[in-house]
Amino acid sequence: MRNAFNRGAMAAAVAGLFAVALTGDHSALAADHRETPTTIADNIADIADVYTWHQAGRFVAVVTVDGIRPPSVGQTGRYDEDVVYRISLGRDNFPTTYQAAVDIVVRVTRNGSGGWRVTADNVPGAGGSISGDVETVISKGSANLFVGLRDDPFFFDLEGFRNTLMTGTLMFDNTRDTFAGMNATAIVIETDLDAARNGSDKLYVWATTSRKDG
Amino acid sequence: MRTFTWKLVVFLSLAALLACDEDNDAAMAPMPESFARVDRMGMPAVATAVISSKDAYNAADPGDDAAGDFVGEITANLTAIHNALDDDLTGLGLTPASVNEAVAQAAPLVVPDVIALDTTVPSGFPNGRQLTDTVIDVTLAVVLLDINGLGASNGPHTPTTIVGVNPTANDQAFSGAFPYLAQPNQP
Secondary structure, three states: OHHHOOOOOHHHHHHHHOEEEOOOOOOOOEOEOOOOHHHHOOHHHOEEEEEEEEEOOEEEEEEEEEEEEOOOOOOOOOOOOOEEEEEEEEOOOHHHHOOOOEEEEEEEEEOOOOOEEEEEEOOOOOOOOEEEEOOOOEEEOOEEEEEEEEEOOOOOOHHHHHHHHHHOEEEOOOOOOOOOOOEEEEEEEEEEHHHHHOOOOEEEEEEEEEEEOO | OOOHHHHHHHHHHHHHHHHHHHOOOOOOOOOOOOEEEEEEEOOOOHHHHHOOOHHHHHHOOHHHHHOOOOHHHHHHHHHHHHHHHHHHHHHOOOOEOOHHHHHHHHHHHHOOOOEEEEOOOOOEOOEOEOOOOOHHHHHHHHHHEOEOOOOOOOOOEOOOOOOOOOOOOOOOOOOOOOOOOOOOOOO
16 A cells, blocks of 8 residues: 555655554544533533634634534524623733733623523724623624634534554544534634734734633 | 632622612512632633543633643543554554654643634634534544644644544534524424
């Protein structure tokens, strides 16, 4: 099989032949989905993935939680007002301080009429808190906010990894997307890039979740 | 959780006051007074692939990463991965990175565990993470293979050498408009 390798065929060949011995239980290559016993037990606070990019003068951050959720009748995102989501944004001094310049804080709380409302504080460019219904786009200032159920955007052969653990043989299958047909709760924030960077050329983005303690 | 807890409490209390000031028509539940960290994430696959003490990692902050709190276990896990896989990678015609080289290639991208985004050049993993980026295959390459232009030695591979090992696109098309993610799948 190694004779088949050349520059053009390498990726395809590797995809078909990437079967190698693996020892131990390390190497759970699944972004952050279903990560630890603690977070598995707390799906609503379990971060699946973090995305961030800029395009056309806009800055976007996406945090998915409660990932790999099968579709169900009457489905919406699942929420808990004891959970706080934080999207942290470091600017130019991050490589020396490792501190966020901005902490965007997102909470979903009962709206008093049987539904849920989301509030996002400290979104650059919003000119104040953004608040409104879940499962719909909310705009304020130059910012947009969406919190609600969406297609789980990640794609990867997580099943192949699980098979790896069971068999001791690492086997990726590029026709198998464990996340296909699955949903996640998405927190999506967009604002003017200049408001997000506030003069900083580089941004540093991470997400945390916390739950009411006691 | 060390000094983190009270700082967050103070911060969130202020945030709650601001929020209530903005939205005093909303019947918002009061902000809980104390929080415990549940999860933390920056770059894809880091916590799950090369971190052993996952609860401690989730409770930590980027400054703890930068202080080297997890470098020992990252190196140990990369060593185990390479011990298991290097013969097989070689058999596939690929050039594995040494453990030291793998650490040198990956550490600048994942320690501290945040997504860096240079806004002066176009986005594309690992400069940010777009919805369409094939992050697992790129991460596998950086961790396993000797990459030209990363780390101390210049191997024959690029970060995209093994793109195609996993699916290369989402099953649903992303939208060009906010909020970009596809509608939920239906039962």
